[in-house]
Amino acid sequence: MRSLLTATTTLLLCTIPALRADSLPNLTVLLSVDGKASTAALNEMKSELNSIMKETGRNLDVRLRSQAAPNETFNDVVLVKLKGTCKMERMIPFMDERGPLAWTHSTDGAILPFAEVSCDRIANAVAGALWGGQRKQADMLLGRAMGRVLAHELYHIIGKTHEHNADGSLAKEAISAKQLISDKRITFDMRDLNRMTP
Numbered sequence: 130m131r132s133l134l135t136a137t138t139t140l141l142l143c144t145i146p147a148l149r150a151d152s153l154p155n156l157t158v159l160l161s162v163d164g165k166a167s168t169a170a171l172n173e174m175k176s177e178l179n180s181i182m183k184e185t186g187r188n189l190d191v192r193l194r195s196q197a198a199p200n201e202t203f204n205d206v207v208l209v210k211l212k213g214t215c216k217m218e219r220m221i222p223f224m225d226e227r228g229p230l231a232w233t234h235s236t237d238g239a240i241l242p243f244a245e246v247s248c249d250r251i252a253n254a255v256a257g258a259l260w261g262g263q264r265k266q267a268d269m270l271l272g273r274a275m276g277r278v279l280a281h282e283l284y285h286i287i288g289k290t291h292e293h294n295a296d297g298s299l300a301k302e303a304i305s306a307k308q309l310i311s312d313k314r315i316t317f318d319m320r321d322l323n324r325m326t327p
């Protein structure tokens with residue numbers, strides 16, 4: 130009996146790669162923008178977010194809240210408020226602009242599908258980490274940083290967890306400004322992905 134069970138399990142596992150992309154659960158991320166935003170930053174944020182979240186087995190649909198139809202319905206939706214100026218307007222960081230880069234809300238301990246991202250704080254961190262020729266790509270790098278920060282918040286929301294990962298994945302509690310803009314990818318590890326498994 131045992132070998133039969135193994136065979137059945139193997140068969141089931143083999144069906145996973147054959148899942149059609151359109152049968153994967155969708156997650157819609159609707160953005161609202163408070164202040165000025167660079168198109169380059171927003172585009173890069175979407176692309177970074179898609180690339181990171183692909184590993185969670187979800188199709189991501191990221192767009193502006195204003196682009197959603199008034200009576201549109203969603204399987205799964207997260208609202209994201211981009212606060213402040215999502216554009217690199219100055220390259221010198223203000224030392225007093227410290228604090229969380231983003232946060233979620235919860236009621237009775239349950240995390241709500243709503244995140245706020247501080248573009249001002251992320252831009253400030255990016256300004257402090259830019260080096261040489263990177264200044265020419267400042268808005269793109271800001272977008273990359275925003276994508277990484279937002280992916281971290283989605284981890285909390287999708288994984289329904291307040292916990293962080295001490296092992297240095299994107300689910301860790303604090304990230305350096307250098308890591309936010311680095312060409313080297315930062316991803317979730319197996320434990321994080323399991324938490325976010327649909």
Ligand SMILES: [Zn+2]
Pocket residue numbers: 281285293301302
């Ligand atoms: Zn966190």
